[in-house]
Amino acid sequence: MVNTGFMKIIDLVTENCVRLLEEEFNLEVFKTTTYMKDIVKINPDYLNSFIVLRGYVPSVFAFSYEKKLFEFIFKKFINGIDIDDSEVELYKEESAGEIMNMIIGNSLRDFKSAKSLIKLSPPVVHRGRKNLINKEDTEFYSSKIVTSVGKLHIYLLTRPITGVSYEEIKNSCR
Amino acid sequence: MKKLKILVVDDSSIINKKLIQIYESLGHKVVDTAKTGEEAIKKYDPNKIDLVSMDITMPDMDGIEATKQILAKNPEALVMVVTSHGQEQMIVSAIESGAVGYILKPFNKERISAMIEKILKNIGG
Numbered sequence: 001m002v003n004t005g006f007m008k009i010i011d012l013v014t015e016n017c018v019r020l021l022e023e024e025f026n027l028e029v030f031k032t033t034t035y036m037k038d039i040v041k042i043n044p045d046y047l048n049s050f051i052v053l054r055g056y057v058p059s060v061f062a063f064s065y066e067k068k069l070f071e072f073i074f075k076k077f078i079n080g081i082d083i084d085d086s087e088v089e090l091y092k093e094e095s096a097g098e099i100m101n102m103i104i105g106n107s108l109r110d111f112k113s114a115k116s117l118i119k120l121s122p123p124v125v126h127r128g129r130k131n132l133i134n135k136e137d138t139e140f141y142s143s144k145i146v147t148s149v150g151k152l153h154i155y156l157l158t159r160p161i162t163g164v165s166y167e168e169i170k171n172s173c174r
Numbered sequence: 175m176k177k178l179k180i181l182v183v184d185d186s187s188i189i190n191k192k193l194i195q196i197y198e199s200l201g202h203k204v205v206d207t208a209k210t211g212e213e214a215i216k217k218y219d220p221n222k223i224d225l226v227s228m229d230i231t232m233p234d235m236d237g238i239e240a241t242k243q244i245l246a247k248n249p250e251a252l253v254m255v256v257t258s259h260g261q262e263q264m265i266v267s268a269i270e271s272g273a274v275g276y277i278l279k280p281f282n283k284e285r286i287s288a289m290i291e292k293i294l295k296n297i298g299g
Contacts, residue, residue: 098279
């Protein structure tokens, strides 16, 4: 059963991601699609960043970039910075983590409080394709953002929980 | 605007590089960088540094504790916090600990320049 609270969270993350892509990277976003059901596995793409959300319901966010989209974003992100060829790959991974951090931070700003049970892990970046299969005790929410230079998938992996609204998740974290 | 000698503190090398590029394009001098709060405290020298550009979330010691310890070393130290949205409560803690301003990521040259001007105006610099 789709949990409206988590759907709202992935919608918020998607909205913030679109805003960043449009405003900071001057990308044209054609379409976004958010869905939950029928996801039995996720297919990580060229570059994937993960952040663990520790709190009311422990969850994992994942951003999966198509290569040409990430190359475009990276070029803009490092604009004006001198980077040694030997450091490019390291900086790509750091950039993917930083960008995700900004988007998730923006999206969860209402979950603020020093006493909050919500804590974000540092981002982890993974390269390449290795399918993550949906287990019975995990729910996958997802959205797809289609831009002028490529696609980005956002995933939220969480524990199945029914009847909890976004407000309840948010307020329980204060 | 007064040209400042700056210590940039952030655990991300790419963010350090971006900040160095922006500060130097504004005419300031980045004299050193640090990747942890502890390293920042060790590298902070009131005779060599006018402003500390401080990340909040870092391994080992966070930016709030590092701000407190730098201000214990020099109560006149200028610490500007650089962090993400979603950490507003941490920013409040940093300001309560003595930070004089903050910048939210994603930052850019204009926002950083405006905040430095505001800090200098507030201290009469």
